[in-house]
Amino acid sequence: MTLWRKEIEVSTDPEAERIWTSCAQSIRSQVSDAVWRTTFSGARATAFEERSLTLVVPTSLQKARIERRYFSLLTDAIDETEPDVTVRIEIDPDWTDSGERLAPARDEVAVSGADSETAGSSAESGPDIRLTFEQFVTGTSNRFSQAAALAVAETPAGAYNPLFIHGASGLGKTHLLRAISHYVNNHYPSYKVRYVTSETFLNEFVQAIRNSTQPEFKQVYRSNDVLLVDDIQFMEGKDGLQEEFFHTFNDLLQNGAQIVLSSDRAPDAMPTLEDRLRSRFKSGLITDIQPPDLVTRLAILEKKAEFSAIEIPGDVLSFIAENITDSIRELEGALIKVTAYASITGQRCSYDLANRVLADLIDKTIKAPVTVGKILEATAEVFNFTIEQITGGSRRRPLVDARQIAMYVTRNMTDLSYPEIGRAFGNRDHTTVIHAVRKIEHHMTERREVFDKVQELQKRVSEIS
Template structure:
């Protein structure tokens, strides 16, 4: 078990960075009471007072936490969040107010800089997301000229937020006079509730209607909230009628939201609906390679292949697995091998899921990735492309 002092020191530095980036409400309802209890094998373990905070951090702010760790730690460190069973349940926060600072309204260089990794240049394209990426880029290049609204759906952790933020950053960079706002549905909801409470609805309406591009993440959370749907219906209408771009993301299609009002459902289908699927093996390898390159990590191809073949649920899990393996190797001063990766990722991969990486499998994957036949890879040709593939 790692030294608790190291865990406290790392978390205190990260917490200071996070505190500077979120509102008082978010800090109070999401991070208050969080503490580090372990730092071992390249993994920082945090405990929080209740399940609500755990869910909020993992579902909304895990990227922010990981960014703070990346900036603070000398080596790659992953994070795991658990519930502190010793904490009284009476301490559960009563309200949820997400961070309004996640909005991006140009010009906003500080916000854009904080999320610089969420650009089109950092998005790995593959068969599972190629169409969604092309649609997002088209919208970014010519807002409101086509695909309005653009509706992107897919499971959590596959890149929807990356595309929305990529659009926001592209427009902010190429159209400096455009007013751009990216928010989560949760942020939109709580700003709406706060506007009602403080009798500032006119300011709220102006904030979301007097803009050129509106991007809202996780629109499925509007389900069952009649007042919010009513407000967004009028916001949508005003933006669309004034030829302003709307981009929405969701974990499901509009037709799969039973408590969404029909008038909103029909409007969500006015433009283009596209999905993002789980990345195939080749794309997963490319994602891992790009992540390793960005971290200046040299990792053997067979280790990349092992991780890519065994971690398949989401890009977030895939990158987390890479960080965990490389951090363990660095901290224990061991070489990066498939055996080491299998050991470190044992809690993520059940025995019946593990796929062995054989020499034949590596040859087959190499041939597929470089567009050759297996016979060409194992043959004697000294053509440069074949030599590079080998």
Template sequence: MEQTQLQAVWAQILDKMKEQLAPTAFNWLNPVQPLSLTDDTLELGTQNEMSKEWIAGHYQTFIEDAVKAVLGDPKVVLLTVMAEASTAGQEDAPVVVEAKNEKPAQGTLFPEGGAEAHAEVVAEPHIVAPGDNSSLNPKYTFDTFVTGKSNNFAHAAAMAVADKPGKTYNPFFMYGGVGLGKTHLMHAIGNRVLKNHPEMRVLYVSSEQFTNEIIQAIQQGTSDKFRQKYRNIDVLLIDDIQFISGKTSTQEEFFHTFNTLYDAQKQVILSSDRPPREVERLEERLRSRFEWGLTTDIQAPDLETRIAILKNKAQSDHFSVPDDVMVYIASRIDSNIRELEGALTRVVAYASLTKRTVNTDLVAEALKDIFPNGKAKEVTMDIIQEIVASYFKIKIEDLHSKKRTRNIAYPRQIAMYLCRDLTETSLPQIGQFFGGRDHTTVIHAYDKINQDKETDNRLKGILNELIDRIQKV
């Protein structure tokens, strides 16, 4: 596609997103450039790594939805950093503008902030009104958040904060790797607060936006308006707070903002990719305040949670995907939820464009650049129980339960047999895994299935099918 046509298509996509996103979102999206469009992929260029990560974390699903609406088919959206060499040495910000040498308001804003004096000048933000949800993503709610062992505590704590803002766990500090759900939980808190308390003022911003607004206040002499915005709200959510490290004037201003809100029993919610004690070049007075309330981490999701995330994605996007395909994808992408969901979108788009059925062979083909050399995961009991539960159309909890009905007990015995046969796990560990059972129960299950398969061709076929699915994973 010619560049002129590509620009026109991208303009339509941006217009489509304006129906759902607040105007401030386009401070990030307008600088994006369309690079290429193929049958299954749209490649977009960002100005730096910070922009790439922020857009991927906050707007990728909106872009994908808009692409599908404009072009008619789902496409994989790839984000690429443009002209990294030309921006080397600059601080991560979409546009670099020289700050004026104005004298700041007393005690808070300092223009001599080094690299901070070179930051994007964003459109002047509005003062937050009660019930204003323009900074929040309405798609990110507690109902759409998939919970599991890796995030149960953070999810429960976030709900407690949302139900009693300013009274429970203040400040609330979440940390974890990229793409694990921190941003989703932050928006979920904000959305729930406004649902329960429409009279409250809730503001969600990134640390970069916070910094850029400070620079703008310095340049335009509007520090009073800046303080009026940030110190007269009920719930402040700042994402990726680690990026204020080393920024003197940003930390100074946030220190006073934090104190004002905390003293007024207003809720402060922060997210980071690491705990407060590990954020380098963070002032000690801020570090200690971040640890005053509750600090919780979000781990990479386990296999069961990853499969649940894929099922949730498939349901919300009306994808028809077999369970064994979900297991296949989830067993190979184990650290990043956005990458996990992106892989599913890519598979469905690939199947649609090639007019083929979604199966594990197609997945291997569609994701060959993600899974080079056909690298397989080690067979684990988690994988075995997922395959068995999917095959017999029962819940994983049933395999762990005390239920003894044949439609549950026999699949459980088969799962135990496969765990004994395909892994190096000890008998006591297998028993513990299946609801805290004794190792003698595992021995009985193994012996029964081993004996039955010699005379039951149907069972032998089931075992062969299950082993084949497990080995494909």
């Protein structure tokens, strides 16, 4: 596509520009460079009237992509700057196109009708510099998996192919897949690397069928040098998807590409997985990650403490490591909770403070598992909204705050992935959940009312459970 801007003066509302500038910064921090260029590049706000923001984009393709895939992300970003605003997207009359679609960047091979947002940067929600081998803490529970992942990154298709990593949620599987992606991108810049969740693979596959763009879809996935697929267990029971991935898998191996898969269980523990896929998953190296031991948990906390804005005494780290034992995600969540409380109250981070703040998490009483249904029930009680309102489409500020806090609590109190949380909260996109979790995590260290609401909701969820 050839794009050029007409040489005419266009009037722009300064207030609209202010809102969009802030909104654009928020969006850009949450998506990959490829997604930004092909979806939001060239967008501008032209008017802000009666609490309605007019956003214009260069092409109808960008308008469709935003409305179909990124509208929740857009409205969330606008709400941060200017609450209770509606947004209307229009085609920018100042741009002309040749009738072809936006040309994808080198690091993104786009599928017509499907949102290919994982190539190049290899990150569905944007590259995360924290997920590297340097930041991965190794212990007895994960040393073999880390070594295998590093070997694959150093010599793609030359060590273990495929590499299959399995383990419970929150133990570091995604970190290793992202670390491989970072390493290969840095050391083999000519390689095409693609990280994707199985749900994204499914969504793009369905979209390709709907739009009759299967050849383009196949090209996107079968032209990679390294393909990393997270949460492969979600392919269970989906015959059409398994058929497509079977041929993708074979094609990649035949062409000398590296395949890395992750799952919450081993191939033999997936009863509805096709036998031919199971045998191929087992044809390479299978390695598992176990819950970290005490030494590893302490090392993880010490690594996280290096980036903390406040000093965290060793006895606090030891206390958390000794009492939060099942998941790295829960471990990091506990540390954030303690440091956030110390920060917003101005208190010194101490053993006694940690004991008080984490009392609900280290209660040894056996309780029923926390579910998203219980969290929604508790959220409705704490914030005085109905579950239908919480999972609905309203953008009123108090309701948005409650919804985002509930998403944060769900992420920290359950094993659900971002896409699963998004589905539970009204079929929202996973980028909306990521945005909410990061926002609440940040606000907990600065706003006492946010921290208190998170505490109150977690306490109520524990009581219900």
